[in-house]
Amino acid sequence: MLIARDICADYNRKAVLREVCFGARPGQITSIVGPSGAGKSTLLKVLTGDHAFAGTVRLDGRDIAAFPLRDLARIRAVLPQSTPLAFPFTVIEVVRLGLVNHPGQDHIARRALAQVGLAGFEGRYYQELSGGEQQRAQLARVLCQVWEPVGADGTPHWLFMDEPVSSLDIAHQLQVMALARQFADRGGGVVMVMHDLNLTAMSADSVALLRAGRLIVQACPEDVYRDDILGEAYGCRLEVGKTPVRGAFVLPQMVTVP
Amino acid sequence: MVTQIAASPLAGDRSRAARRLGYVLVGLLGLTCIAGLAVGAAGTSLWSALADLAVGRELALRDKVVLWDIRVPRVLMGMLVGAALAVSGAVLQGLFRNPLADPGIVGVSAGASLGAVIAIVLGGALPLAAAMGAWIVPVFAFLGAWGATMTLYRIATRAGRTSVATMLLAGIALTALTMALTGLIVYVADDAQLRDFTFWNMGSLAGATWGKLAVAVPLILLPLAASGLLARGLNGLALGEAAAGHMGIPVQRLKGAAILIVAAATGAAVSIGGGIGFVGIVVPHLLRLATGPDHRFLLPNAALLGAAMLLLADLVSRTIIAPAELPIGIITAIIGGPFFLFILLRQRGIVDL
Numbered sequence: 035m036l037i038a039r040d041i042c043a044d045y046n047r048k049a050v051l052r053e054v055c056f057g058a059r060p061g062q063i064t065s066i067v068g069p070s071g072a073g074k075s076t077l078l079k080v081l082t083g084d085h086a087f088a089g090t091v092r093l094d095g096r097d098i099a100a101f102p103l104r105d106l107a108r109i110r111a112v113l114p115q116s117t118p119l120a121f122p123f124t125v126i127e128v129v130r131l132g133l134v135n136h137p138g139q140d141h142i143a144r145r146a147l148a149q150v151g152l153a154g155f156e157g158r159y160y161q162e163l164s165g166g167e168q169q170r171a172q173l174a175r176v177l178c179q180v181w182e183p184v185g186a187d188g189t190p191h192w193l194f195m196d197e198p199v200s201s202l203d204i205a206h207q208l209q210v211m212a213l214a215r216q217f218a219d220r221g222g223g224v225v226m227v228m229h230d231l232n233l234t235a236m237s238a239d240s241v242a243l244l245r246a247g248r249l250i251v252q253a254c255p256e257d258v259y260r261d262d263i264l265g266e267a268y269g270c271r272l273e274v275g276k277t278p279v280r281g282a283f284v285l286p287q288m289v290t291v292p
Numbered sequence: 293m294v295t296q297i298a299a300s301p302l303a304g305d306r307s308r309a310a311r312r313l314g315y316v317l318v319g320l321l322g323l324t325c326i327a328g329l330a331v332g333a334a335g336t337s338l339w340s341a342l343a344d345l346a347v348g349r350e351l352a353l354r355d356k357v358v359l360w361d362i363r364v365p366r367v368l369m370g371m372l373v374g375a376a377l378a379v380s381g382a383v384l385q386g387l388f389r390n391p392l393a394d395p396g397i398v399g400v401s402a403g404a405s406l407g408a409v410i411a412i413v414l415g416g417a418l419p420l421a422a423a424m425g426a427w428i429v430p431v432f433a434f435l436g437a438w439g440a441t442m443t444l445y446r447i448a449t450r451a452g453r454t455s456v457a458t459m460l461l462a463g464i465a466l467t468a469l470t471m472a473l474t475g476l477i478v479y480v481a482d483d484a485q486l487r488d489f490t491f492w493n494m495g496s497l498a499g500a501t502w503g504k505l506a507v508a509v510p511l512i513l514l515p516l517a518a519s520g521l522l523a524r525g526l527n528g529l530a531l532g533e534a535a536a537g538h539m540g541i542p543v544q545r546l547k548g549a550a551i552l553i554v555a556a557a558t559g560a561a562v563s564i565g566g567g568i569g570f571v572g573i574v575v576p577h578l579l580r581l582a583t584g585p586d587h588r589f590l591l592p593n594a595a596l597l598g599a600a601m602l603l604l605a606d607l608v609s610r611t612i613i614a615p616a617e618l619p620i621g622i623i624t625a626i627i628g629g630p631f632f633l634f635i636l637l638r639q640r641g642i643v644d645l
Contacts, residue, residue: 084534107540114535120389121530121585124304131527134539140302157304179539 035059036081036192036223041089043076050076051087054249056242060190060223063214065234067227068244069268074227075115075196077244081225082112082194094189108135110192111179115200117172119160125171126156132178142181146174151209165201173198173210183222193217195226199233211237235259235282243267255282310589313582317596321371324603328367331607333615334358361502369500369508369564370606371599374571376512376561378598379519380554381572382579382590386526387445387550388454391577391635395558396569398459399440399466404555404562405493406470406477407436412488413481426507434511434559440466441551453532492566496619497606504564511560515553516595522550523587530585567621570628571598577635 036058043051050073058064066074079085083098083106091098093110111132119128129143136142147153150170155163160171173195180191193214199207211233214224218239228234234241235255242252245267251258258264259282265272273285330338336358344351351359377395384393384400395401411432424431444466448459478489491499525546528536533543561568575598579590602620605627609620 082538084537103537103542104540107538110538112535112538114532117531117535119530120391122580123530123585124306126302126304127306127584127586128531130305131531131539140305144302156302 035095036091036093036225038077038081038091039089041077041080041087041091043073043080043085043087045076045085050247051080052247054089054244054247056081056249056252058223058225058240060184060192061218061221062239063218063224063226063237064240064242065226065228065238066242066244067229067231067234068250071246072244073247074244077242078194078196078225078227082110084112093192107179109180109185109189110194111176113173113176113193113195113198115196116165116169123160124156125152125158125160125163128160128171129174129178132175134179136178136181142178143174146177146181147171149177149213150174151206166203166206169198169201170206170210173213177213180217180222183217183220190221190223192223192225195224197227197229200229207233231259231264231284235284259284306584307586307589310583310586310593313579314589314593314596317593317600321596321600321603324600324607325367325371327607328370328603329359329363331611332358332363333610333617334362336363362500365502365505366497366500366606367603368505370497370603372505372508372512373497373561373565373568374598374600374602375516375595376557376598377568377571377602378575378594379516379591380558380561382576382587382594383519383522383526383550383557384441384554384572385576386522386529386587387547387554388448388459389530389532390454390456390459391580392456392573392632393459394570394573394632395437395554396567396572397632398444398463399470400437400444400554400558401562401567401569402467402470402474403440404433404437404559405567406474407432407434407439407559408492408563409474409477409489410436412492413477413485426503430507430511430560430563433563434556436470437559437562438552438555440470441555445547445551496609496617496621497565498610498617500564508560508564512557515556515560518549519553519557519591522546522553523591526550526587527585565620568602568624569621570624570632571602573635574628574631575601577631 038054038056041051041054041056042049054077056077066077068074076085080087081091093101125147126143129147130140133139133143147156150173152167152170152174155167160168163171176193180193182191184190199210202210214226215237218224238255240252241255241258243250243258243263250267251263259274261272261274264274264284270289271287273287275283275285277283336355338359341351341355341359380395384395385391408429411429415428444459444462447462448454478486481489525536525541528539528541529543529546537543575594576590579593579597583589605620605623609618609623612618
């Protein structure tokens with residue numbers, strides 16, 4: 035379990051998060067959504083221990099502030115929004131950096147690359163890849179770090195991702211969602227910041243909706259995806275529909291230019 | 293552009309090529325050592341001396357002095373200084389995540405110079421001077437280099453991100469400031485100190501003696517050996533501070549250690565060799581082009597190539613206008629200056645100029 039209570043965080047002395055409570059379970063995908071500037075990325079940084087905060091964050095019952103770095107690295111990996119590199123690493127060299135818990139096991143790196151659809155890219159220079167390809171190469175690196183969704187002793191492993199699909203085309207967006215689903219179905223926990231409400235509705239087990247630094251609601255998609263809740267959070271008119279098979283979807287409505 | 297790397301078990305994995313390159317560099321260093329021992333203004337022949345030794349004949353005193361007291365310490369000193377400068381460059385570049393960082397360019401060497409000059413000129417008046425003895429110049433050079441590196445890091449890096457432009461500009465300011473302070477101290481120096489300073493400042497291995505070597509060996513070998521422990525951390529740091537932390541790398545400790553290693557190696561190299569620039573940028577860059585940026589191989593290979601290149605430069609410096617000598621710093625700058633501009637122009641995008 036990942037449990038965050040009464041999180042307050044500042045950025046440049048401005049309050050970005052106010053009394054946010056948040057939870058995520060292993061075996062589930064938990065998505066953080068909300069308009070730009072709502073504090074989604076900051077919340078993720080708090081959860082990964084990268085941003086100063088007041089309140090408590092507990093991962094599997096242990097206070098995140100007291101978690102030794104090395105132990106954290108064993109049970110959770112983090113995918114940043116983008117990762118520019120200063121030096122000419124090849125793709126496989128980047129992915130192999132993720133083998134911190136599986137040193138020397140190159141077959142994992144190769145399989146991770148194949149899973150993100152970059153088989154055959156091993157010898158390409160990372161810096162020459164497109165933005166989307168770089169993001170998928172980083173995902174392969176992060177997957178290497180938590181290759182088993184559950185540890186040998188039964189502790190669940192965690193995958194934190196900040197907008198993992200933001201620069202991908204729809205086919206690769208679906209591929210990444212499938213990877214997250216598989217990680218969760220095999221017992222791992224997935225927490226991700228998302229922009230795309232429809233992909234979120236399709237994939238998430240739990241959705242946390244933020245607005246202006248406050249948590250509006252965290253619940254299953256059916257309870258969050260309502261015209262009034264989403265419309266108010268995003269400040270525009272949205273129509274939520276439902277398909278019998280796949281659940282909710284959001285239909286954007288044309289607005290008039292003021 | 294074809295970027296597939298062939299002839300490797302795992303495509304794109306250059307670790308084998310890097311290891312093989314290491315063996316080649318050992319050979320190259322051996323050759324340059326022999327050349328450094330064989331060539332010199334005195335005309336003493338290494339070969340006839342070796343032949344004499346082989347048959348058990350006593351060497352002429354003059355040959356013995358030239359070989360044992362002049363050429364051998366000079367070659368050893370060249371190796372140490374070259375290795376120290378190249379590894380300093382590679383570590384500094386890893387720390388700043390930036391291929392343009394060089395101890396000479398960003399002011400680390402200037403800081404070391406200031407420390408060295410303080411020791412040369414104010415020497416006796418400094419606290420603990422008597423206790424430090426011959427170590428006083430390298431120790432103060434180390435302190436100067438450390439202060440400069442810390443200052444530069446504080447200025448150029450904010451929230452874990454280094455701005456290339458800020459780093460280069462801060463380096464210029466830092467160099468100017470430390471040079472002004474150096475000038476101020478030189479101004480109060482007496483004639484003998486001035487002479488010491490001038491010879492040292494030109495950058496030369498000519499003053500190599502066994503005595504100086506005894507001081508330099510631990511000061512340089514220690515940080516060189518320690519740099520190997522940073523290799524994995526620097527690889528992780530290439531992904532950024534946050535990502536390195538997520539992979540379990542203690543980033544703050546890593547950075548502190550990297551700064552100490554750069555300061556110690558640069559300080560020692562500068563206190564012995566004076567102003568020898570650009571080795572720290574040329575060597576790592578060539579190696580990254582050849583076998584990639586993995587620090588586990590980059591750092592040892594940089595030590596080997598740096599040592600070999602400085603021996604070659606020294607060979608040129610003492611033969612090109614023999615029997616006179618050209619300061620070696622001039623040679624490394626003539627080669628390194630255009631090389632730096634070349635890298636700068638190729639990387640215009642990231643420097644944002």
